[in-house]
Amino acid sequence: MGQPMPYPVEPMLAVPGELPSDREQYGLEVKWDGIRALVHLDGGMRLTGRHGADYTRRYPEISGFGLKSAVLDGELVALDQHGRPSFLRLQRRMHLTDPEPAMLELYPITYVPFDLLYLDGTPLFDLSYRDRRALLDELDIGAPPYFPGESDLLSATYEQGLEGVVAKRLDSPYRSGVRTPWWIKVKNLTTREVVIGGWKPGKGRRSGGVGSLVLGAFTGEGLTYVGHVGTGFTDTVLDELYALLRPLEIPRSPFRNQVPWRNRWVRPDLVGEVAYTMWTDEQRLRHPVWRGLRPDKFPAEVTL
Numbered sequence: 001m002g003q004p005m006p007y008p009v010e011p012m013l014a015v016p017g018e019l020p021s022d023r024e025q026y027g028l029e030v031k032w033d034g035i036r037a038l039v040h041l042d043g044g045m046r047l048t049g050r051h052g053a054d055y056t057r058r059y060p061e062i063s064g065f066g067l068k069s070a071v072l073d074g075e076l077v078a079l080d081q082h083g084r085p086s087f088l089r090l091q092r093r094m095h096l097t098d099p100e101p102a103m104l105e106l107y108p109i110t111y112v113p114f115d116l117l118y119l120d121g122t123p124l125f126d127l128s129y130r131d132r133r134a135l136l137d138e139l140d141i142g143a144p145p146y147f148p149g150e151s152d153l154l155s156a157t158y159e160q161g162l163e164g165v166v167a168k169r170l171d172s173p174y175r176s177g178v179r180t181p182w183w184i185k186v187k188n189l190t191t192r193e194v195v196i197g198g199w200k201p202g203k204g205r206r207s208g209g210v211g212s213l214v215l216g217a218f219t220g221e222g223l224t225y226v227g228h229v230g231t232g233f234t235d236t237v238l239d240e241l242y243a244l245l246r247p248l249e250i251p252r253s254p255f256r257n258q259v260p261w262r263n264r265w266v267r268p269d270l271v272g273e274v275a276y277t278m279w280t281d282e283q284r285l286r287h288p289v290w291r292g293l294r295p296d297k298f299p300a301e302v303t304l
Helices: 087-094 101-106 129-139 153-159 235-248
Strands: 013-016 026-030 035-042 045-048 069-077 110-119 164-169 179-187 191-201 210-219 222-229 264-266 271-275 289-293
Touching (some): 026 129, 035 110, 110 129, 153 164, 191 222, 191 235, 210 271
Parallel strands (some): 013 179
Antiparallel strands (some): 026 164, 164 179, 191 210, 191 271, 210 222, 271 289
16 A cells, blocks of 8 residues: 655755756756646646745646646746746736736746656655656656756757756665755756835836835845835736735835835835846845745845
8 A cells, every 4th residue: 555645845946056067976857947837736736836825726727637646836928929937927926816817828837847746655765766757757748858967958948048957866865854955956047036015106107106126135133125126027027016015015125124215115025136237245136136025035135
């Protein structure tokens, strides 16, 4: 008799870094620009994110893959007309708890499985990445391939406008909920999560709404200001941000350090993601560009 299916499972996490020097010990996967999610199949299907967040009703188009009893690890992505992951398109679905059929048709979500953690009564956490991937590939459920560590996959993702790669040690087991150097995420773009602590009212076309967001990250002393972002928004995104931020307004700044300009302050409850060129000497993000909200992240996780 097999062992019961674990539920929920916390995903194993990668560390940011560069391609390792002993690349022959690794497999390379495309880094998908989406939301991490685990599929639990046991007479039905449950879809969970980090910290056990239930995504099942949010993404009803994700099916059972024809499997009876399994746990899959992978990514929820929204593909553009060229078949590339679009975080902007994904934003249109991330906050819908019970999407209408029209939204399912306009912004369909695809699940990209890249790991197999449990199958037909057998936990696979202690198997090597190489062996888990072999079992996953045998299921023939559309898992994208991984490539030898010596391949030029990183350059190929750059040329195709993709986010980057994840290098995974071929002999590594799966450690639920652990951020481990066995997995290394190598990005073509420099991105990071930020906490929204306020917003600056807009002018001109943006008058009456959000002009830019006030960004921070946590240190041992509290929320620390790291810059403003005023680019990368569509009008629809700005309207949605305004609706989300207004109920969170507070009378005083949540930041421990001084913030320039007059701003509207909010409780630091929302996490977003920006791309940027570098950090300045004053620990400010240089040329940040808004990429979107990250409801799958908790503010306390966003640290300097």
